[in-house]
Amino acid sequence: MSATGIGASVRRVEDQRFITGRGQYTDDIKRPYETHACFVRSPHAHATIKGIDKKKAEKMPGVLAILTGEDIAADKLGDLFCGWMVLSKDGSQMKNGSHPALAKGKVRYVGDHVAVVIAETLDQAKDAAAEVNVSYGTLPAVADLSKARDANAAQLHDNAPKNTVYEWVIGEADAVDAAIKQAKHVTKLTFVNNRLIPNAIEPRAAIGEYEPGTDSYTLWSTSQNPHVLRLGLSAFIGLAPEHKFRVISPDVGGGFGSKIFIYPEETVCVWASKKVGRPVRWTAERSESFQADAHGRDHITTVELALDGNNKMTALRVKTLANLGAYLSTFSSAVPTFLYAPLLSGQYAIPSIYCEVDGVYTNTAPVDAYRGAGRPEACYVIERVVEVAARELNMDPADLRKKNFVREFPYQTPVASQYDAGDYQASLDKAMQIADYKNFGKRKQESERKGKLRGIGFSAYIEACGVAPSNLAGALGCGVGLWESADIAVTPTGMVEVLTGSHSHGQGHETTFAQLVSDKLGIPMDHVAVVHGDTDKVQFGMGTYGSRSGAVGMSAISMALDKVIHKGKQVAAHVLEAADADIEFKNGKFTVAGTDKSAAFGEIALAAYVAHKFPTAHIEPGLKEHAFYDPTNFTFPAGTHIAEVEIDPDTGVTDIVNWVAVDDFGTVINPMIVEGQVHGGVAQGIGQALLENCVYDKDGQLLTGSYMDYTMPRADNLPSFKVDYTTTKCPSNPLGMKGCGEAGAIAAPVALMNAITNAVGHEDVAMPATSKTVWHAIQKARPAMRRAAE
Amino acid sequence: MPTVAMKVNGRSVSVEVQPHTLLVQALREKLRLTGTHVGCDTSQCGACVVHVNGRAIKSCTMLAMQAEGADVTTIEGLASNGKLHPMQDAFRENHGLQCGFCTPGMIMSAVDMVKRKGNDLDEHTIREELEGNLCRCTGYHNIVKAIAAGAKSMKGARA
Numbered sequence: 001m002s003a004t005g006i007g008a009s010v011r012r013v014e015d016q017r018f019i020t021g022r023g024q025y026t027d028d029i030k031r032p033y034e035t036h037a038c039f040v041r042s043p044h045a046h047a048t049i050k051g052i053d054k055k056k057a058e059k060m061p062g063v064l065a066i067l068t069g070e071d072i073a074a075d076k077l078g079d080l081f082c083g084w085m086v087l088s089k090d091g092s093q094m095k096n097g098s099h100p101a102l103a104k105g106k107v108r109y110v111g112d113h114v115a116v117v118i119a120e121t122l123d124q125a126k127d128a129a130a131e132v133n134v135s136y137g138t139l140p141a142v143a144d145l146s147k148a149r150d151a152n153a154a155q156l157h158d159n160a161p162k163n164t165v166y167e168w169v170i171g172e173a174d175a176v177d178a179a180i181k182q183a184k185h186v187t188k189l190t191f192v193n194n195r196l197i198p199n200a201i202e203p204r205a206a207i208g209e210y211e212p213g214t215d216s217y218t219l220w221s222t223s224q225n226p227h228v229l230r231l232g233l234s235a236f237i238g239l240a241p242e243h244k245f246r247v248i249s250p251d252v253g254g255g256f257g258s259k260i261f262i263y264p265e266e267t268v269c270v271w272a273s274k275k276v277g278r279p280v281r282w283t284a285e286r287s288e289s290f291q292a293d294a295h296g297r298d299h300i301t302t303v304e305l306a307l308d309g310n311n312k313m314t315a316l317r318v319k320t321l322a323n324l325g326a327y328l329s330t331f332s333s334a335v336p337t338f339l340y341a342p343l344l345s346g347q348y349a350i351p352s353i354y355c356e357v358d359g360v361y362t363n364t365a366p367v368d369a370y371r372g373a374g375r376p377e378a379c380y381v382i383e384r385v386v387e388v389a390a391r392e393l394n395m396d397p398a399d400l401r402k403k404n405f406v407r408e409f410p411y412q413t414p415v416a417s418q419y420d421a422g423d424y425q426a427s428l429d430k431a432m433q434i435a436d437y438k439n440f441g442k443r444k445q446e447s448e449r450k451g452k453l454r455g456i457g458f459s460a461y462i463e464a465c466g467v468a469p470s471n472l473a474g475a476l477g478c479g480v481g482l483w484e485s486a487d488i489a490v491t492p493t494g495m496v497e498v499l500t501g502s503h504s505h506g507q508g509h510e511t512t513f514a515q516l517v518s519d520k521l522g523i524p525m526d527h528v529a530v531v532h533g534d535t536d537k538v539q540f541g542m543g544t545y546g547s548r549s550g551a552v553g554m555s556a557i558s559m560a561l562d563k564v565i566h567k568g569k570q571v572a573a574h575v576l577e578a579a580d581a582d583i584e585f586k587n588g589k590f591t592v593a594g595t596d597k598s599a600a601f602g603e604i605a606l607a608a609y610v611a612h613k614f615p616t617a618h619i620e621p622g623l624k625e626h627a628f629y630d631p632t633n634f635t636f637p638a639g640t641h642i643a644e645v646e647i648d649p650d651t652g653v654t655d656i657v658n659w660v661a662v663d664d665f666g667t668v669i670n671p672m673i674v675e676g677q678v679h680g681g682v683a684q685g686i687g688q689a690l691l692e693n694c695v696y697d698k699d700g701q702l703l704t705g706s707y708m709d710y711t712m713p714r715a716d717n718l719p720s721f722k723v724d725y726t727t728t729k730c731p732s733n734p735l736g737m738k739g740c741g742e743a744g745a746i747a748a749p750v751a752l753m754n755a756i757t758n759a760v761g762h763e764d765v766a767m768p769a770t771s772k773t774v775w776h777a778i779q780k781a782r783p784a785m786r787r788a789a790e
Numbered sequence: 791m792p793t794v795a796m797k798v799n800g801r802s803v804s805v806e807v808q809p810h811t812l813l814v815q816a817l818r819e820k821l822r823l824t825g826t827h828v829g830c831d832t833s834q835c836g837a838c839v840v841h842v843n844g845r846a847i848k849s850c851t852m853l854a855m856q857a858e859g860a861d862v863t864t865i866e867g868l869a870s871n872g873k874l875h876p877m878q879d880a881f882r883e884n885h886g887l888q889c890g891f892c893t894p895g896m897i898m899s900a901v902d903m904v905k906r907k908g909n910d911l912d913e914h915t916i917r918e919e920l921e922g923n924l925c926r927c928t929g930y931h932n933i934v935k936a937i938a939a940g941a942k943s944m945k946g947a948r949a
Contacts, residue, residue: 011882011883011885012882012885014890015881015882015887015890016882017890018887018889018890018893019865019874019878019881019882019887019890019893019897020825020865020866020868020869020874020878021823021824021825021826021864021865021866021894022825022866023825023890023891025824025827025891027824027827027828028818028824030822123808198926199926200889200891200926201827201829201835201837201889201891201892201924201925201926201927202827202829202889202891203828203829251889251890252889253827253829253889253890253891253892254888254889254891254926254927256926283828285831286829286830286831286832286835287831505889506888506889506890506927507888508888672885673885675885676885676888676927676928676931676932679928679929679930679931679932680888680926680927680928680929681929682929683928683929683930684926684929706830706831706832706834707830707832707834707835707924708832708834712834712924712926713929713930714920714921714924714930715916715917715918715920715921715923715925715930715933715934716917716918716920716921718917718929718930718931720913720931720934721929721931744929
């Protein structure tokens with residue numbers, strides 16, 4: 001391994017601009033004669049729009065246009081859409097409620113988009129927006145997921161009776177029923193996976209610009225996937241044909257899924273730029289991010305785990321009610337179905353599994369993928385019920401897991417996933433060793449002497465990422481393929497431009513992708529430039545989410561590099577006057593086998609472009625190769641996290657005293673970057689379990705509407721983390737990579753809740769486990785704990 | 791329109807602002823110093839931290855006109871003669887950033903932290919002192935490492 005090759009913790013290339021304040025985020029970009037958009041948003045969770053009076057606002061200083069849903073309809077724009085068709089158990093299609101970029105007739109959540117004011121300055125736009133007089137007919141609202149299907153609940157969409165989007169199932173109901181009836185032991189739990197708001201620190205932003213001279217558009221957007229955004233805005237919403245439409249995602253300050261989707265604001269900025277004849281820009285204020293970014297999670301689940309007399313798991317039955325919000329966001333339908341249930345087997349060999357998921361509408365913001373997207377929810381279900389089962393059976397939770405691990409691969413689960421390779425006991429053992437599990441009892445006694453409670457909790461997670469094989473995605477209802485593209489353009493002087501369909505919004509691709517190229521071509525890293533995020537520069541790509549840029553994005557690069565090397569050998573054969581078959585390529589040099597005749601990569605690159613030395617009728621000049629890589633399977637990162645907590649029983653405050661993460665990510669390109677991903681993911685997972693909660697009141701008013709109310713994890717809420725690895729290479733892609741971006745957020749919440757409930761001696765503790773929640777649980781547990789002590 | 795005269799990154803400037811223009815808006819829009827970022831609207835996130843007369847200030851919570859006559863340093867003014875400040879170096883060396891959006895505010899807060907708390911900062915102190923800076927990407931682990939390392943290398947070097 002070289003200092004800059006695969007496996008090296010190379011310091012990041014992109015840091016230079018970020019640490020000096022020279023990043024170019026969307027809001028940093030200024031366009032000539034630009035105008036400012038301010039959205040008029042619904043203050044009601046559910047209401048008809050009786051009328052919009054723009055007269056006063058239109059006359060205010062600097063106002064150039066005020067546009068509404070009527071204008072959208074008059075221009076025949078298509079609706080925002082959901083790209084993944086999910087079928088109910090009766091075969092019917094999901095009930096997709098109409099979702100225009102500006103509301104038509106009705107608003108369905110607080111923050112819903114009613115009108116846009118475009119003015120010379122932002123202040124003028126905001127002042128005028130406050131004077132747009134919308135007359136609402138308020139309707140009863142249903143914000144509580146558990147009430148969305150009540151007979152008397154407010155109906156959001158005419159085509160979705162009982163607010164039901166779908167009733168989806170997977171697995172074998174009868175086999176599971178039988179196994180549960182015959183079980184020696186059944187553990188049953190009901191819990192909520194609490195609703196979260198992604199809150200990337202950079203708010204969403206967009207600049208739409210129309211150029212009449214070429215009848216073409218440019219959109220700068222904080223998108224994780226500029227080509228997909230362009231495709232959606234072009235083919236579905238009909239703003240412009242793709243070839244007249246440039247979408248640029250410049251530096252983006254975090255996404256976590258929330259910046260995947262096609263939103264009303266960027267749609268409107270592009271559309272309005274032609275109407276006002278000038279660029280239209282918008283940047284979310286944080287309160288808008290709270291109201292109108294896609295939210296995450298929000299499930300109510302009941303799970304039953306059946307075990308036989310030997311403590312072997314025999315069946316799992318899961319019923320989930322999933323909140324999809326007021327409209328179906330771009331990938332929303334897949335998150336609580338295909339990205340959720342196929343992970344319910346966890347790391348265990350469970351013969352029968354059955355899962356029902358009912359997705360429903362409520363008068364809340366649309367819910368879609370947020371770091372982990374369905375897998376944190378699944379991991380919580382299986383790892384929580386397994387931990388509780390162990391406690392009910394008086395078994396060490398590690399032992400119950402070891403007894404039931406999948407040990408032979410490939411392993412076909414009853415919920416579609418086929419696990420390719422893994423060694424779950426290796427990561428569990430390593431985590432237990434690093435966490436000094438065997439001495440937990442001593443530490444617990446020590447805590448008790450100080451009057452504190454101490455607990456330890458496991459999360460033996462597995463997840464499915466590296467989305468996804470295109471045929472399979474299509475068969476499951478996805479509207480697009482999930483391959484990735486790469487173009488390796490070598491220049492005459494031997495420099496390399498990597499055009500990748502992936503997008504980096506914090507993941508360090510400019511460094512890791514360059515490491516791969518440097519490693520494979522044997523050239524210095526600073527001879528490599530990674531180009532991403534511009535549809536004018538880069539071929540169609542699917543973007544970055546679902547922990548796919550390593551497994552899928554880098555596999556495409558690897559394939560293209562192989563083609564470059566192959567072509568290079570053909571050119572080298574002529575330059576070195578040898579047969580093709582005698583040319584070897586190693587450490588950046590083309591060599592004639594068995595001789596000392598060689599040419600450096602740069603020399604052959606120049607020769608390819610000068611094209612003097614080879615028959616160009618047979619070998620084309622130039623050195624530029626592309627690849628589209630389609631995964632053959634999902635990848636399955638897995639591992640064990642162990643959380644240890646100390647709780648003050650007088651206050652309910654939880655102190656995380658140790659966190660161990662042992663992950664199997666297959667091949668790791670840059671350990672420093674991978675650990676950073678684990679840290680960040682675990683922090684978000686701890687945030688979910690301990691601090692964060694998106695709360696609407698019964699009328700659909702968003703109570704947690706700012707950083708004052710929504711508890712973001714801060715440095716003093718979190719410990720430092722111990723991160724280590726075990727490795728089984730992924731057999732399904734050329735690099736053996738599994739991906740690492742979401743694993744921390746998937747594993748962490750249940751590890752923490754298992755630790756807290758262990759400390760408290762009471763299982764019914766809801767996320768977030770605030771000091772108040774924990775304190776109440778301690779009071780409930782006290783009588784039982786006293787009895788146990790007696 | 792009123793003007794405010796101040797020194798920014800060592801340069802005297804005179805900027806036209808409205809009375810209600812925030813310092814961060816004046817820096818970003820009038821002086822095109824876009825390294826200082828806006829991440830929230832309730833003064834929690836810290837992406838806007840700059841130094842005013844030697845103190846870390848949230849520039850979203852200060853009116854531009856309040857900076858009349860002040861000495862302002864933004865992230866762009868931290869490096870000197872093309873050489874990075876030790877705290878900037880420490881952030882890169884320790885992978886204390888991912889998307890980079892909170893980073894300017896983090897670095898400015900960190901430099902101020904060292905001024906107030908000294909060059910030997912323990913983990914507990916750093917974590918407490920970062921209460922006013924949110925990061926969503928890093929989980930703070932490497933930011934804490936970076937600040938501890940940067941603090942040490944600031945010893946002897948210019949503050």
